Amino acid sequence: MTYLSLGQVNIPIAWLAFVIAILYSDFRNRHADGATNKLIEHLLYTYIFIWKFSYIIFSGSDFFQAPLSLIYFDGGLKGHLSALVAVAFLLYRKRKVFDWEAGWMYWVRLAAVYQLIFYSFQEQWFVVGMWIFTLILIERIKSQ
Numbered sequence: 001m002t003y004l005s006l007g008q009v010n011i012p013i014a015w016l017a018f019v020i021a022i023l024y025s026d027f028r029n030r031h032a033d034g035a036t037n038k039l040i041e042h043l044l045y046t047y048i049f050i051w052k053f054s055y056i057i058f059s060g061s062d063f064f065q066a067p068l069s070l071i072y073f074d075g076g077l078k079g080h081l082s083a084l085v086a087v088a089f090l091l092y093r094k095r096k097v098f099d100w101e102a103g104w105m106y107w108v109r110l111a112a113v114y115q116l117i118f119y120s121f122q123e124q125w126f127v128v129g130m131w132i133f134t135l136i137l138i139e140r141i142k143s144q
Helices: 013-028 034-058 060-066 076-093 098-123 124-144
Strands: 002-007 007-014
Touching: 002 013, 007 013, 013 098, 034 060, 034 076, 034 098, 098 124
Parallel strands: none
Antiparallel strands: 002 007
16 A cells, blocks of 8 residues: 655555545535435445444454554455445435435546546556546536
């Protein structure tokens, strides 16, 4: 994993890209109805919570030996899959109030900006160019 060093603090690029992608998607999605925005926020917080705290379930013995390890570790792939199942279940339950067009645009923007930032730090410029092109297309489609 690539890190950005700011003095004595090392920030994983994936986390930085994720936060910036969320901020961008929230900013561009501000015109959606309130129920959809609240549901997207709820799904996002649920995903992060389950992914991060699934470390306790999947590595319980390590967690109970060193509880502060929760700060440094997450649930890994199993945590991601568990979080995706939980988000899919919540989305299924709220499918009638969810504005699917606004939701899809949010997630597509999130993925495009995340990949753009992540691959920029990896210096994979062809992939970055493809994601810039994708992001431009997304914004043009939405503006029409």
